[in-house]
Amino acid sequence: MRINSLRLQLLAWVVLPLVGLATINLWTSHRNALTTADLVTDRMLMGSARAIAERAAVTDGVLDATIPPAAIEMFDTGDRDSVYYHVKAAGGRLLTGYPDLPEAPEHASVGASYRDHPLRLLTLSHAVIGAGADSPITVTVGVTLAGHDAMVRRLWLSAFTQQLALVAIAGLFVLLGLHRGLAPLIRLRDAVRSPNRSELDPVEVPGAQSEIRPLIDALNAYMERVRAQMAAQRRFIANAAHQLRTPLALLSTQASYALRENAADARQEALVALQASSGRLARLAEQLLTLSRAEPGSRRPRADSDRPQYRSRPRGGRPRAGHR
Amino acid sequence: MRLLLVEDNRELADWLGKTLRQANYVVDIVHDGEDVEHALAAGDHALVILDLALPRMGGLEVLRMLRARGNRVPVIVLTANASLDGRVKGLNEGADDYLAKPFQIEELEARIRAQLRRANDRTAPVVSCGDLVFDTNTRLFSLAGETLALTPREHAVLEQLMVKAGRTVSKAALSAAIYDFETDADPSAIEIYVHRVRKKLEGSRVRIVTLRGLGYLLRHED
Structure with missing residues (x-):
């Protein structure tokens, strides 16, 4: 597809790469948001597991684990997340919680699935003083991903909004800059079009940029050439008219003389002279015609290009050009 | 009446001279601007017909010189340049009348008569x-x-x-x-x-x- 508008072209050149860059940036920020949400969730899981593990104690020789409410409530962020946990003794005996909840490798959190819900799991082993063979206990806490996903969305959406605003503002500035940048071109157009420009004098566009200057200079140089050519043509026509004036005066004088003369031989003489004059005039016209083909449009330098000189008289006459 | 015709195109000068002699004018012809003063001194010319494009000394220069020396002979200027500027210049330099080529001999004669009438303080023909x-x-x-x-x-x-x-x-x-x-x-x-x-x-x-x-x-x- 060809775009003929300079505005659209420049806009495309600025905005399309910007959109590409913004897309890459959004993908990166999505990854960052995910990492951040994972980290936050893991910290909460760790905090929760520690709180549960700290409560495990041996009372009356029996290892007992109770779940402090805070360990569960810290996940209540309004996103209706479910929290699953279990506490097991070293031998694998379940002390409390959901027996079929999978475990995560030591000191790491993993994504897992429980009861068809994806969730994030963390397992912590904790030594309990006085528990003997039951120590260390393992505490596993898992949470569904609603709060996690909401956090990713929030983080990503804010990044998305910023980038969108950036692209829009950039586009707006491109348009604004173009409008200002193209203004001299518009002025140039108006100056060339202007109805009171009958003469081909140079166009002056104040405030034109250095990139547009050559165009204006070229235009002015072109008009100068056209003007010079027109002037040469005008001069040629004026000269040609001058060339014809004296022979025409001669013809008319000879004709008048012949008309008034009564003597047959004198009249005959005048008529013969008149015929010769008219023949010379015809040759002069022919010469002018030939010259007109060569002269006004010709780019070849001539020895005397603006003042053609022809002989209108055969005997010792001087050229008649150059009347003041 | 004796007239002085200053025209460098010899053919036009000859035929203008013949035509004016037909009308019983006495006509002297010179082809060169520098001869004008001499010719005027030698003859009693009632009027000068002066072409502007002259060799050696241009018609305007001749006119300027004549007027500078106080010569008041009527002068009709002939020229191939009919521009307004040219006409004004010629009249400003002291020409009494101005005729652009090509002209009809009748008009030249009428202008000669008008100038002679004025020179002799007459109004009737x-x-x-x-x-x-x-x-x-x-x-x-x-x-x-x-x-x-x-x-x-x-x-x-x-x-x-x-x-x-x-x-x-x-x-x-x-x-x-x-x-x-x-x-x-x-x-x-x-x-x-x-x-x-x-x-x-x-x-x-x-x-x-x-x-x-x-x-x-x-x-x-x-």
Whole structure:
């Protein structure tokens, strides 16, 4: 597809790469948001597991684990997340919680699935003083991903909004800059079009940029050439008219003389002279015609290009050009 | 009337001269601007027809020089340049009239007549002395209604006396007015021309009076 508008072209050149860059940036920020949400969730899981593990104690020789409410409530962020946990003794005996909840490798959190819900799991082993063979206990806490996903969305959406605003503002500035940048071109157009420009004098566009200057200079140089050519043509026509004036005066004088003369031989003489004059005039016209083909449009330098000189008289006459 | 024609195109000059001589003008022709002053000093020209494009000394320059020396001879300028600027310039330099080429000879003659009328303080085209009438338009003399047949020389003598009617015209002045440069001026021949004109005026009341040592005088007797 060809775009003929300079505005659209420049806009495309600025905005399309910007959109590409913004897309890459959004993908990166999505990854960052995910990492951040994972980290936050893991910290909460760790905090929760520690709180549960700290409560495990041996009372009356029996290892007992109770779940402090805070360990569960810290996940209540309004996103209706479910929290699953279990506490097991070293031998694998379940002390409390959901027996079929999978475990995560030591000191790491993993994504897992429980009861068809994806969730994030963390397992912590904790030594309990006085528990003997039951120590260390393992505490596993898992949470569904609603709060996690909401956090990713929030983080990503804010990044998305910023980038969108950036692209829009950039586009707006491109348009604004173009409008200002193209203004001299518009002025140039108006100056060339202007109805009171009958003469081909140079166009002056104040405030034109250095990139547009050559165009204006070229235009002015072109008009100068056209003007010079027109002037040469005008001069040629004026000269040609001058060339014809004296022979025409001669013809008319000879004709008048012949008309008034009564003597047959004198009249005959005048008529013969008149015929010769008219023949010379015809040759002069022919010469002018030939010259007109060569002269006004010709780019070849001539020895005397603006003042053609022809002989209108055969005997010792001087050229008649150059009347003041 | 003796005219000076300054035109560098010899052919046009020749034919203009012939045509003006047909109308009984005495015409001198020079082709060069530098000859003008000399020609004017040698002859008693009533008017100058001046082309502007002249070799050596341009027509405008000639005009400027003439006026600078106080010469008041009427000048009709001829030019191939009919631009307003050219016309204004010519008139500003002291030309009395301006005619652009190509022109019709009738217009040139009319302008010559107009200039001569003005130079002689006349407004009417007809000059008369008793029965003798000179029509400056047809350039013919008539006596009591009859056209007077005169040779060019006789015409020149009578025209000169007529223009100066009532005043004495010296033999030298008559000679200067009737001979062009191509003729050997012969002052004694003046008497012959005067004599012939007198014969043609016989029977009328117009007389050419000879004033010894002074010249001639045309007048009519009541």
